Amino acid sequence: MxxxxxxxxxxxxxxxxxxxxxxxIQHVQALQGDPKVYTAKKISQEIEIDGKMEAIWNNAPWSSEFMDIEGVHKTKPKYQTQFKMLWDEANLYIYVKLEEPHIWGTLKQHDAIIYHDNDFEIFIKPKLSSPVYYEIEINALNTVMDLLMPKPYRFGGQAVMHWDTKNIKSAVHVDGTLNNPNDIDSYWAVEMAIPFTSLGNFGGNPTPKVNSYWRINFSRVQWQHDIINQNYIRKKENGKIIEEDNWVWSPIGLINMHYPEKWGFLKFADDDLQSALPVxxxxxxxxxxxxxxxxxxxxxxxxxxxxxxxxxxxxxxxxxxxxxxxxxxxxxxxxxxxxxxxxxxxxxxxxxxxxxxxxxxxxx
Structure with missing residues (x-):
């Protein structure tokens, strides 16, 4: 040596x-997987946020399919989830398609605990040298919960729930019928425009530079359900709600999303969409x-x-x-x-x- x-x-x-x-040592071994990288192309036109995948999204590749948060050795998710990302000078754009035969949601209050419904979650850490990161959750009713984490929970961080993603735009499109257990649905899709200014630090230009990286990850919380009086509820066993499935883009290795150092990388590109881990x-x-x-x-x-x-x-x-x-x-x-x-x-x-x-x- x-x-x-x-x-x-x-x-x-x-x-x-x-x-x-x-x-x-087994927990340490579980954390050894390398993160995924997604390269987002820069565009010059603003995207209409309506939950539908218009032609501009043809410029973005689909991500790899989500897998269990603990990795490939776990059971493959029952339903497919993939996303696309684009960006311009003002916004990060995200489109995600969530395959789902029973699309339901109950929570309508902003900053409710959205993962008590099936949901889609975004974890964003713009500044690599800062512990601060952001979490945005959304359900099929287009109800958003967002928060700021000054550092991970395991290091004493506490969620700042009164923080909001200023001027965020989101929309949900349902291919099927929402909260109707009498038919089989196809998918629900989320489209978002997240302003860089809402995630920026004091001073400086919040717009990322070409070829710069953020840490990012995405999670899908999926519950087993029962149907009682035509309403969806989380399924119970022996009086307790059955634990949710956690499907993610870049696996952590443990059932805990709050390991920012294990998230994937988002690379901001111009035309070159090659992806590689940062040096x-x-x-x-x-x-x-x-x-x-x-x-x-x-x-x-x-x-x-x-x-x-x-x-x-x-x-x-x-x-x-x-x-x-x-x-x-x-x-x-x-x-x-x-x-x-x-x-x-x-x-x-x-x-x-x-x-x-x-x-x-x-x-x-």
């Missing part, structure tokens, strides 16, 4: 104690794998380690990439806090992460 990590010990007072989801993806993956393994180590020993070779899973998930990076580890005197910097040799890319899940980058 090339030169390893300088170690700096320092004193730190206090610090939050957040619950992390990596309980076993800095591996440095992120290596840093997060160190973070996951450090959590396992602390769960067992009650403290972190500055010797990465002691981490369970080091040879499988970290070692093969270390020769690419210069690494600096900063460890508190009580060994209950760490900060790691990875810098790619011969390039300017770096990624830092600490034991609370805080991170920084320099490639935006």
């Amino acid at each position: 090339n030169k390893l990590f300088p170690i700096i010990l320092f004193f730190i007072i206090g610090g939050a104690n957040f619950v992390n989801a990596q309980h076993t 800095y993806y591996n440095i992120e993956k290596t840093a997060w794998n160190i973070h996951y393994l450090q959590q396992l180590y602390k769960n067992k020993h009650q403290y972190y380690t500055a010797d990465l070779k002691l981490l369970e899973g080091f040879s499988s998930y970290v070692e093969k990439n270390l020769s690419k990076y210069d690494i600096q580890i900063t460890l508190s005197a009580d060994m209950k806090f760490y900060h790691i910097l990875l810098k790619e040799k011969g390039k300017n890319y770096y990624f830092t992460i600490d034991s609370h899940g805080n991170y920084t980058t320099n490639y935006e």
Whole structure:
């Protein structure tokens, strides 16, 4: 192995104690899948948002089909789901088609807990160096719930429910009959225009640059149902509602959408629709794998380690990439806090992460 990590010990007072989801090495293994990439073409005309796929959408390829959130080893979703994306100077456009023989919805209040109906969900993280991300959910009644997450729940984040996606446009088209159990439907489709200004930070131009990337993912929550008095309700077994299916575009590996580092990538393109992971993806993956393994180590020993070779899973998930990076580890005197910097040799890319899940980058 090339030169390893300088170690700096320092004193730190206090610090939050957040619950992390990596309980076993099997959980870490489940998080190893590489994310998907979708390349969206830039267009010059605004799209009419009516839920129908007009000719402009012929410029966009269909995504791969959704699969179970835990990955390909799980049962293939019963119904097909695919999306398309386009963009212009003002908006990100999304069209999704959800195959469904029984289209129903009950929730009509904005910011209701939409996933209590069958729904379609969008997770967007525009700024790679910021933990902030957004979630937008919609049901077949075109009822929207949207929220801002300052950071994932597992790091102490709390949903900001009073945040709204300003000036968002959405429409639902139903090929069938809504809330009618007497026939078999075909699909429901959602079309959205999400203004970049609604997702922008203070100052600066919120419109993405050509060939830049966002983190993004899509989820479909699907419930089993019963029909009682001509109404759809979520099916129960032994008095409890049967757990929902979670079908996603880019699998997480665990049943938890709030792993932004495991979402797919959206590439903003002009004419070239080739898709590839960004060049800095591996440095992120290596840093997060160190973070996951450090959590396992602390769960067992009650403290972190500055010797990465002691981490369970080091040879499988970290070692093969270390020769690419210069690494600096900063460890508190009580060994209950760490900060790691990875810098790619011969390039300017770096990624830092600490034991609370805080991170920084320099490639935006």
